């Protein structure tokens with residue numbers, strides 16, 4: 405059976421990228437709403453209800469509306485917005501998060517695609533808490549830089565309008581209340597939210613996140629080798645995994661740490677750096693905000709839900 409896939413919000417940044425990634429697929433039929441009715445709830449309801457899988461690439465309120473417009477019990481949903489990431493009845497769409505998470509996604513009717521910032525944190529922290537190397541109440545800070553496409557069409561137009569006059573590096577969320585905090589706390593297995601200071605750079609896409617670890621605060625500080633081994637073991641077992649762990653390093657400079665290093669792929673690459681004598685370490689994640697951070701992850705989840713092999717179908 406050829407699955408019918410509807411992208412609600414296909415004219416947006418994430419939606420367009422998903423459409424491009426699916427354009428050559430013969431195992432599914434992309435059903436597209438006419439441009440003039442793309443914001444008409446009645447027309448959207450029609451497409452949502454005739455789709456086998458609906459991928460929501462919308463602001464949160466519109467994504468909630470789409471779910472309410474589904475009247476049957478057959479349309480499966482992948483929501484790229486942050487509306488349902490900690491909601492009851494939704495599977496969290498980070499397939500490599502746990503060994504059985506890809507199976508949970510494969511069986512789900514409702515999948516919440518992860519936020520771009522949470523993925524770097526969850527990949528860096530969850531395996532360490534699960535392995536008892538970090539306590540759940542450890543005070544963490546987390547920062548990083550994202551290309552401006554992370555803010556969607558509005559931010560793209562703003563940055564491209566200002567060109568080289570736009571800030572090269574712009575910290576934000578300095579009210580310390582970013583909307584990703586609940587999702588980060590829950591799936592990184594933390595007792596409370598990290599101190600999160602994201603920033604936007606004046607380039608289109610690609611992310612680099614940093615989790616500094618002041619391990620001297622722990623009675624039993626894990627070594628860099630222990631941190632690295634826990635992450636490498638965790639992600640070595642992931643089915644269809646797109647998380648890679650680079651070799652353990654202790655470097656003054658690392659030119660390969662470029663937020664754009666894995667653009668146009670679905671990879672999330674983790675790097676571990678440590679100085680055991682000081683009991684200090686940092687875990688750095690590099691990924692494409694429109695790849696593993698959004699559209700690539702949505703296609704990965706779609707493949708899991710349709711039982712399609714990632715290697716042959718996820719071109720990126």
Ligand SMILES: NC(=O)C1=CN([C@@H]2O[C@H](COP(=O)(O)OP(=O)(O)OC[C@H]3O[C@@H](n4cnc5c(N)ncnc54)[C@H](OP(=O)(O)O)[C@@H]3O)[C@@H](O)[C@H]2O)C=CC1
Pocket residue numbers: 412413414415416417418419442443444460461462463464466484485486518519520553554555556557558693694697698
């Ligand atoms: N960009 C990224 O890196 C990431 C984005 N996401 C999430 O994905 C979702 C989409 O983001 P993104 O693609 O960046 O955003 P964009 O602003 O680029 O696209 C959103 C699209 O939704 C359309 N839209 C808005 N309201 C409605 C409505 N009521 N009915 C139908 N369509 C509507 C917009 O229309 P119009 O074209 O007229 O504005 C636009 O085309 C968001 O929830 C975002 O938070 C998640 C992870 C990363």
Ligand SMILES: CC(=O)N[C@@H](CCC(=O)OP(=O)(O)O)C(=O)O
Pocket residue numbers: 484485486518519520521550551552553554555559584602603604
């Ligand atoms: C650079 C930038 O502004 N990024 C967005 C997050 C993009 C993303 O992850 O989207 P969701 O919010 O749907 O998860 C922000 O921080 O709000």
